[in-house]
Amino acid sequence: MVYYISQGKTPNDHLQNIKKMVDAGVNWVQLRIKGSSANEILDIAQKAKEYCHENQVVFIINDDIQIAKLLNSDGVHLGREDESPQTAKELLGNEKIIGGTANTWDDCQKLIQMRVDYIGLGPFRFTLTKEKLSPILGIEGFRAIMNKIKESKIDIPVIAIGGIRLEDIEELVEIGISGVALSGFLHEQENIATSICQLQSYFKI
Template structure:
């Protein structure tokens, strides 16, 4: 299963459109405190964007909605449905990702058979409430070392306040890729910013 090196976390279909125009091919729709009908409408609009660009659509926190609209998968936070239960609900094919902050989190998610792990945060970010303890580059290095020692090979993606200047160092400690939100959506030209991140992540490829 291909896990993209750049995960874009969108709050709206418009944000997804801007990022996909810059080459992003993996969109996580993250919605909070939204009525179910509005959430579904937003998910379907974002799905249409992803289908136009051939992008993977992951629904955050809501396996039932992912199943209802036929999304490519779901991303589960630490307070969401257990990944094992989500797998029973969704079946074998959909992608399931999970959020981690500690090695115990990583072990639990790997044992549950997730397809990838979002590990963070790298630094403080205003995008997420109830932020977990900040890892920093050294934290990633330590945790990935523990993964290698334990024989865990699930792809791990960095998240939390990541800047373009962080990408090389994050890849250097063994991370699979990065998950971004504000770095792209708050840029003056989101599509151009997405393309810059992709160039850092895939220096010899286009739209990978």
């Protein structure tokens, strides 16, 4: 699975970039706007959701459970300092997708106990896309955590996040990653659709 995390200088930039990535073939989109009003986000989110759904792409809201509920998005992704996945389940219902960010095995255990639908694990390497970056894991950090997940016989999708590039994918797939969340890398590509197709070839979905 290739999961696009939106970026842009303005809310409308986010919308245009989401459309571009949907047209290029991503599976999931996360709307991640910082520093805008709730009304601005809602307006862009509604348009982005409609475009995603027209193209059979899953649409996730970053951080804000209330906006996810108002919008009836497919789900919400929660950071380590956001409200709990349990609160999201209560407000949105069990049919919605709840994702959570993890940086350590302890983070993963907490998210698993709270029955998230997927874990966003990272950062893999340094990235300019996110402020307040958690400690970088690298391939060995990922391998150690994925080994513990396997040893615990936990069957939950883990999405790798943070500065991931095409040359990283094969090794990440080998250690059990279910998908990758990307932003900056996709915007750097001359032919985004070709790059996404290459990425998709590593995953079953």
